[in-house]
Amino acid sequence: MKKMHLILLVAIAAAITVLISYTGNLTTYETIASAKEKPGKFVNLIAKLDKNEPIQYDAMKDPNFLSFTAIDTLGNSVKVVYHNTKPTDMEKSDRLVLKGRMDGDHFECKDILLKCPSKYKDNPQATEKSMAKQD
Numbered sequence: 001m002k003k004m005h006l007i008l009l010v011a012i013a014a015a016i017t018v019l020i021s022y023t024g025n026l027t028t029y030e031t032i033a034s035a036k037e038k039p040g041k042f043v044n045l046i047a048k049l050d051k052n053e054p055i056q057y058d059a060m061k062d063p064n065f066l067s068f069t070a071i072d073t074l075g076n077s078v079k080v081v082y083h084n085t086k087p088t089d090m091e092k093s094d095r096l097v098l099k100g101r102m103d104g105d106h107f108e109c110k111d112i113l114l115k116c117p118s119k120y121k122d123n124p125q126a127t128e129k130s131m132a133k134q135d
Contacts, residue, residue: 032076035102045098045107047072049091057086070096070107079106087112 030043047070049055056067066082080098090096095115100108 029097031074032070032072032078032107033074035107036078039102039104042099042101042110045070045072045096045100047078047096047098049093049096050077051091053077055086055091059086070098078102080109081106082109082112087114089116090114092116 028044029046030038032045032047035043035045050069050071053069057065063085064083066080066084066086068080069077070080071077081103087093090112093114093116097113097115098107098109099111099113101110102108
């Protein structure tokens with residue numbers, strides 16, 4: 001074998017290894033039901049905050065403990081435990097992306113991303129009010 005062929009084969013093997021390592025980091029969004037079927041596996045949940053259930057957070061007692069109930073688009077709910085400070089304006093968020101894993105009867109969350117409602121959505125009443133102010 002020529003030296004060039006050997007170098008080419010090593011380069012191709014390295015490229016394949018890099019591609020395989022990146023595909024291991026790809027995650028999909030799960031529902032609460034599918035996350036419960038994968039206990040201990042890291043998943044991303046898209047859910048909303050259940051505003052009918054209380055949020056347990058006391059910044060004075062334990063600023064690194066937050067517990068709340070989340071509901072997915074299918075109506076399933078789960079208790080979420082987050083060991084960090086409560087995200088600002090979490091109650092105003094339209095959706096939550098919860099990154100973590102199922103641990104028994106609750107979701108052990110490592111990171112919370114807030115998806116806020118767009119302030120640019122069409123709102124005819126707001127448009128009329130702003131137009132009336134300009135006149």
